[in-house]
Amino acid sequence: MGLFTDKKGLIFGVANKNSIAWGIAQALHxxxxxxxxxxxxxxxxxxxxxxxxxxxxxxxxxxxxxxxxAIDAVFAKAQEQFGTIDFxxxxxxxxxxxxxTGRFVDTTRAGFRTALDISCxxxxxxxxxxxxxxxxxxxxxxxxxxxAEKVTPNYNVMGVAKAALEAxxxxxxxxxxxxxxxxxxxxAGPIKTLAASGVGSFRKSLSYVGEVAPLGNVDQANVGxxxxxxLSNWSGGITGEVxxxxxxxxxxxxxxxxxME
Ligand code: NAP
Numbered sequence: 001m002g003l004f005t006d007k008k009g010l011i012f013g014v015a016n017k018n019s020i021a022w023g024i025a026q027a028l029h030x031x032x033x034x035x036x037x038x039x040x041x042x043x044x045x046x047x048x049x050x051x052x053x054x055x056x057x058x059x060x061x062x063x064x065x066x067x068x069x070a071i072d073a074v075f076a077k078a079q080e081q082f083g084t085i086d087f088x089x090x091x092x093x094x095x096x097x098x099x100x101t102g103r104f105v106d107t108t109r110a111g112f113r114t115a116l117d118i119s120c121x122x123x124x125x126x127x128x129x130x131x132x133x134x135x136x137x138x139x140x141x142x143x144x145x146x147x148a149e150k151v152t153p154n155y156n157v158m159g160v161a162k163a164a165l166e167a168x169x170x171x172x173x174x175x176x177x178x179x180x181x182x183x184x185x186x187x188a189g190p191i192k193t194l195a196a197s198g199v200g201s202f203r204k205s206l207s208y209v210g211e212v213a214p215l216g217n218v219d220q221a222n223v224g225x226x227x228x229x230x231l232s233n234w235s236g237g238i239t240g241e242v243x244x245x246x247x248x249x250x251x252x253x254x255x256x257x258x259x260m261e
Contacts, residue, residue: 002032003232008082010036012063012126013091013143016047018193020143021091023220024227028087029055031228036081038063038074040092065092065122075129087231088130090142093119093195095158101200104156112157119161120168127172127183137180139231142169143223144185144242146250154200166242173240182239184230189218189246212255213247 009028013021014037025035036059039048045062052060059081063074078085095115099107123142130140147155148162165185172183190196190206199205210217226245229235244250 002030003228003234004028004031004033004086007032007086008034008036009085009087009089009138009231010038010059010078010130011089011091012038012065013089014039014048014051015044015194017051018191018220019091020188020191020193020220020223021089022051023222023224024089024091024141024231025051025055025224027221027224027228028231031232033087034058034082036061036078036085040064065125066117068125071125071129075133079133082133084135085130085133085138087139087141088126089227089231090123090126090140092122093143093158093161095119095156095161095198097198099157100198101154101156107157112160115157115161116164119158120164123165123168124172127176127181131176131179131181134179134181138182139235140172140176140181140183141227141230142183142185144169144187146187146189146244146246148187149250152205154202154205158199169242170240177239182230182235184235184238184240185242186223186226186230187242187244187246187250188223189213189249191217191219191223209247209249211259212252213249214251215247218245218247 011021011025035057037052038061061074063070096111099111144162147159148166169183169185190209196202223245
């Protein structure tokens, strides 16, 4: 018996085998979960289809989270397929590449809207529909980054979007607590993925964090393990929380002086 035997859920945000959502999917599959996948665009279908098939997933549907009709359609199909669900993973973020480098003061209105819409509002939109499929409660998990808490050069508008996302986690946790639905976030350390490669100087950040963090860099499997916990009954008393899975980077005030010599 796995932790997720007889449990079903939806995972939004697998783009390829490097995606953080894929690390979470593998961990849940190991625990016996039945998984449904949703990906952003037609181009990803050829990548996501075989990944989903490798975990015996009966459900792979396209959904652009900027489109309410597309979100309604994917949840209608999920209801047909699964009836009810126990968990949902939101592992989605986007900002135009030109917003993820240079001066924050140059952030455009359009870039700001896009980043907040796709990276933050989408959690509200998915949670609203997930609630109707969770009559006995459930667990919702999203992905955030330290740039929400402290200035991280080049992360720019995405840091603002993640700050809003973390506040959204708390408001949803309060509101959906009545429905016995928990809402939490994992704040992952930098991991090489498609989305990460869009952030200016990502490689340098990755190697810096690897040096400074007490445990060095983390990987998709570390995040998957934390996802196992936050999506399961073992975290039954936890909601509105942001759990750092960052090798301890966030506890550091300054790097070890020996590193600076
Ligand atoms: P990823 O593999 O590129 O995943 C990002 C996902 O967001 C992709 O599947 C992408 O699909 C999807 N997405 C973008 N726009 C969308 C839209 N309009 N509708 C539906 N889906 C859309 O990168 P990742 O690093 O695993 O990112 C997953 C989450 O982890 C993000 O929230 C990210 O901010 C967060 N995170 C990442 C790191 C890191 O260092 N990698 C650290 C902390 C937090 P397309 O490829 O089709 O756009």
